[in-house]
Amino acid sequence: MKISPQRSKLYLLLLLIGIVILGFWSPRALIFGLQRGSLYALIALPLALVLGIMDILNLSHGELLTVGLYLGYVLAINLGLDPLSSIIPVFVALAIFGGVIYMIAIKRVLGGGHLNQLLLTFGISIVLIESVNIIWTSRPRNIHVDYAGQSVEIMGITTGSYEFLYIFAAVAVFLLLRLFLKKTKLGQAVFAVGQNPKGAKIVGINVDFVYLFVFALASGLMGLTASIMLPRVSIFPETGNPFALISFSLVAMAGMGSINGILFAGISLGLAEAAVNSIPGYGGWSDIVFFGVLIIVIMAKNL
Amino acid sequence: MDSVLKAEKITKEFGGLTAVDNITFSADKGEILGIIGPNGAGKTTVINVISGILPLTGGNITLKERQISDMPPHDRSRLGISRTFQTVRPLEKFTAMENIMVGALFGRELTKNKARERAESICDFLNLDRTDAHVDNLTVLELKKLELGRAMASEPEILFLDEVMAGLNSSETNEMIELIRKIKDRGVAVCVVEHVMKVVSELTDRVIVLDRGEIIARGRYEEVSKKEEVIAAYLGEEEENAED
Amino acid sequence: MKKYAFYLILLLLAVAFPFYIDGYLLHVFLTIFIFMTMALSWDMMLRTGQLSFANAGFFGMGGYVSMVTVSSLEIDPLLSLIFAVVFAAAVAFILGLPVLKLRGIYFAIVTLALAHVFEVIAMNLEITGGSTGMVLPEAIFGGDMQLLYWLVLGMALLTIGISEFFARSRMHYAMHSIRNDELTAQASGINVSRTLIIVFVTSSALQGLAGAIYVQQYAFVLPESTFSLDYLLLPIAMALVGGTLSTAGPVVGAIFLGLISEYLRLIMPYGHLLIYGLVIAVIILFMPGGIYKPVRNIILNRILNLGGAS
Numbered sequence: 001m002k003i004s005p006q007r008s009k010l011y012l013l014l015l016l017i018g019i020v021i022l023g024f025w026s027p028r029a030l031i032f033g034l035q036r037g038s039l040y041a042l043i044a045l046p047l048a049l050v051l052g053i054m055d056i057l058n059l060s061h062g063e064l065l066t067v068g069l070y071l072g073y074v075l076a077i078n079l080g081l082d083p084l085s086s087i088i089p090v091f092v093a094l095a096i097f098g099g100v101i102y103m104i105a106i107k108r109v110l111g112g113g114h115l116n117q118l119l120l121t122f123g124i125s126i127v128l129i130e131s132v133n134i135i136w137t138s139r140p141r142n143i144h145v146d147y148a149g150q151s152v153e154i155m156g157i158t159t160g161s162y163e164f165l166y167i168f169a170a171v172a173v174f175l176l177l178r179l180f181l182k183k184t185k186l187g188q189a190v191f192a193v194g195q196n197p198k199g200a201k202i203v204g205i206n207v208d209f210v211y212l213f214v215f216a217l218a219s220g221l222m223g224l225t226a227s228i229m230l231p232r233v234s235i236f237p238e239t240g241n242p243f244a245l246i247s248f249s250l251v252a253m254a255g256m257g258s259i260n261g262i263l264f265a266g267i268s269l270g271l272a273e274a275a276v277n278s279i280p281g282y283g284g285w286s287d288i289v290f291f292g293v294l295i296i297v298i299m300a301k302n303l
Numbered sequence: 304m305d306s307v308l309k310a311e312k313i314t315k316e317f318g319g320l321t322a323v324d325n326i327t328f329s330a331d332k333g334e335i336l337g338i339i340g341p342n343g344a345g346k347t348t349v350i351n352v353i354s355g356i357l358p359l360t361g362g363n364i365t366l367k368e369r370q371i372s373d374m375p376p377h378d379r380s381r382l383g384i385s386r387t388f389q390t391v392r393p394l395e396k397f398t399a400m401e402n403i404m405v406g407a408l409f410g411r412e413l414t415k416n417k418a419r420e421r422a423e424s425i426c427d428f429l430n431l432d433r434t435d436a437h438v439d440n441l442t443v444l445e446l447k448k449l450e451l452g453r454a455m456a457s458e459p460e461i462l463f464l465d466e467v468m469a470g471l472n473s474s475e476t477n478e479m480i481e482l483i484r485k486i487k488d489r490g491v492a493v494c495v496v497e498h499v500m501k502v503v504s505e506l507t508d509r510v511i512v513l514d515r516g517e518i519i520a521r522g523r524y525e526e527v528s529k530k531e532e533v534i535a536a537y538l539g540e541e542e543e544n545a546e547d
Numbered sequence: 548m549k550k551y552a553f554y555l556i557l558l559l560l561a562v563a564f565p566f567y568i569d570g571y572l573l574h575v576f577l578t579i580f581i582f583m584t585m586a587l588s589w590d591m592m593l594r595t596g597q598l599s600f601a602n603a604g605f606f607g608m609g610g611y612v613s614m615v616t617v618s619s620l621e622i623d624p625l626l627s628l629i630f631a632v633v634f635a636a637a638v639a640f641i642l643g644l645p646v647l648k649l650r651g652i653y654f655a656i657v658t659l660a661l662a663h664v665f666e667v668i669a670m671n672l673e674i675t676g677g678s679t680g681m682v683l684p685e686a687i688f689g690g691d692m693q694l695l696y697w698l699v700l701g702m703a704l705l706t707i708g709i710s711e712f713f714a715r716s717r718m719h720y721a722m723h724s725i726r727n728d729e730l731t732a733q734a735s736g737i738n739v740s741r742t743l744i745i746v747f748v749t750s751s752a753l754q755g756l757a758g759a760i761y762v763q764q765y766a767f768v769l770p771e772s773t774f775s776l777d778y779l780l781l782p783i784a785m786a787l788v789g790g791t792l793s794t795a796g797p798v799v800g801a802i803f804l805g806l807i808s809e810y811l812r813l814i815m816p817y818g819h820l821l822i823y824g825l826v827i828a829v830i831i832l833f834m835p836g837g838i839y840k841p842v843r844n845i846i847l848n849r850i851l852n853l854g855g856a857s
Contacts, residue, residue, distance in 0.1 A: 057652065105828060108832055112835055114598075114652075115593075115598070115791070116831050118783075119784060120832065122780055122784065122827065123827035123828030123831065124828060125824070126823060127828065130820045130824060248656055249656060252652065284667070285667065285671060287667045288664055291664045291667070294656070295660050295661070295664075298653050302650075302653050356730060375738070388730070392730070392731045396727055409720070410735055411736075454734075457735065457736055
């Protein structure tokens with residue numbers, strides 16, 4: 001579902017206006033919103049990828065993040081690996097993990113109805129949460145790294161510096177993904193399969209492999225994000241849950257199959273959330289803002 | 304001849320594209336009207352707009368003197384407009400008989416028993432034998448009859464058939480032609496959108512020719528088919544096809 | 548005839564449970580019936596082709612309305628159930644008018660979002676006790692498990708009745724026609740929005756009732772547990788495992804999954820949910836139509852020797 005160029009320019013303009021306004025009203029909220037929003041976008045991206053190319057809504061999406069977090073935790077505790085250095089190992093491990101899940105389970109329901117896919121991924125999600133629970137119990141884990149606790153001063157405000165990494169990572173991943181899809185042969189094959197799997201098969205593309213690759217890539221990306229989040233988040237079996245819901249919502253807002261839209265949607269929501277949070281006394285309602293915006297956007301686009 | 308349906312200056316726009324442009328025509332009881340024209344002329348859009356699936360951008364539609372331009376599709380169905388779809392869309396959950404019953408249950412709001420009776424008599428009328436078969440097992444002809452049956456089940460005043468002959472062989476086409484004639488004899492106004500010219504010439508009492516959303520000719524098929532503008536419109540379609 | 552005798556026996560057994568089953572097992576079945584109601588009501592929406600994720604939202608809403616009316620209006624908990632049902636139905640009607648125009652995953656996600664909105668509202672209002680929830684001095688029926696069981700059984704039977712009504716009346720044709728092909732349904736004279744509203748309001752009201760009864764069991768609400776995703780996901784799993792688009796499927800699925808999860812919880816204090824998840828995954832992979840039909844055939848054909856095809 002592509003948005004017309006005029007529409008997306010309008011959204012971009014609105015976003016920029018929103019950023020400026022927020023910047024004046026509460027620079028802290030602006031910064032925080034950009035950071036959180038980037039994180040949301042980073043997490044939602046793999047889901048959008050899988051949904052767009054394979055047409056599967058992966059209900060175990062949040063658990064991939066959780067698994068990545070625990071893996072990073074284990075590497076940090078047992079091998080003393082610094083979270084940022086563990087990006088590559090966790091990426092690879094999660095990619096392999098995702099590939100295995102694809103081969104054992106996901107592959108078989110590709111043709112079946114959406115319901116079966118949802119239920120299967122729901123089952124997988126339970127299995128993952130519970131496995132993690134058994135191995136590590138529900139006691140929250142944390143990793144502390146010095147550089148994650150640093151602050152920096154911007155526009156007269158002191159704020160944590162680590163989370164800017166989210167913005168950087170989000171932009172980098174999105175750009176790299178775009179380049180990949182447009183410029184590399186494999187990327188173009190992936191894009192083609194997403195557009196028209198039957199057509200792609202006729203042209204000789206190995207659709208099976210593309211699906212495996214996409215699912216593994218998406219899982220790997222979750223691992224990457226998990227590594228980056230590691231020092232700043234409390235790790236317990238349900239950590240991934242709220243992020244999963246946010247991801248589903250972003251995907252719906254951006255429109256099925258739109259990958260670029262995820263970045264904008266994520267940032268918009270991060271900003272909206274931060275804005276409401278900064279209103280004294282209304283902090284608890286920020287979730288409603290999120291859902292409210294979501295509902296309004298979906299209705300507006302579909303009615 | 305009473306006019307069952309009157310479409311007055313109907314227009315349908317999609318964003319910047321005008322699919323149907325200021326068209327006026329009427330359909331009478333007991334006659335078969337043909338709507339012909341090259342691909343993309345707007346024929347199916349006319350049906351969609353009259354049956355209510357798409358809202359009108361402009362103009363008026365009256366059914367037996369009654370304004371229906373603002374009515375939702377299910378109300379128009381109950382008042383007596385029925386249509387078949389170009390690509391047959393059977394309801395997979397139900398058997399052939401049940402598919403037809405749906406038209407009777409809702410188009411005519413009969414009770415289940417009466418609906419079943421009506422469906423059975425329609426199956427007889429159409430020579431549809433395997434009524435308890437699941438739709439997956441039906442042949443193309445049977446599926447077409449199914450569509451026809453479901454549309455007939457609501458006892459329509461006017462029936463729109465959208466390229467119902469597509470995909471049928473010669474003898475099947477003849478059978479369909481016979482059935483449609485029988486339907487007409489029952490007093491239903493019939494509108495056929497057709498691409499198969501042999502059918503149009505045999506079946507229709509008169510035709511209107513659409514091109515790019517406008518009516519470029521009307522009258523009996525024999526006269527209309529000789530007109531320059533009509534030939535040009537179809538040739539234009541051939542040229543476009545050749546260029547592909 | 549044999550079929551009806553079979554059902555009648557089952558019914559009598561179920562009604563008589565409290566007389567020969569102890570409190571623990573009774574409670575297990577009570578919970579199964581509550582989830583059965585949820586599973587059936589979800590399936591009703593599914594028959595119209597709409598995938599709804601609003602279950603937990605209306606469940607929680609019913610629970611909260613029931614608690615609030617008891618504490619603020621000081622009415623009998625039994626009466627509060629009516630408030631819960633009416634409130635849930637009204638909200639479903641008002642929200643349904645715009646939301647039911649959506650289709651597919653958009654409808655699903657908006658219903659999920661709405662459910663969360665309900666939760667956030669419950670978490671932020673004073674009257675609902677905010678994030679610490681509410682407690683009432685006394686549970687419904689003074690905590691009498693037997694009466695509670697019959698109440699829940701009654702609700703389950705009501706839901707089964709409504710489901711069968713939908714399956715045997717013209718609603719059956721309307722719902723499945725819309726699910727199969729909405730355009731054809733419209734062209735055949737079916738009023739799609741009216742059908743959808745009717746089913747949505749009915750299923751939401753049932754979910755509200757289930758939530759209200761469930762909550763009155765313990766006379767306790769807390770946002771994160773009363774609106775728990777469990778009330779969304781488990782009923783869906785039950786319907787899918789038992790076989791969707793039918794009355795028997797969700798019923799069988801609720802009993803099957805309910806008993807399995809309870810059994811697992813007993814023999815494996817840790818990891819029972821893990822097996823539960825595996826069971827779901829395995830059934831989807833190997834018996835995607837649900838277990839109801841194959842199991843029914845085995846029972847009818849092999850065991851009872853009733854013969855005949857599926």
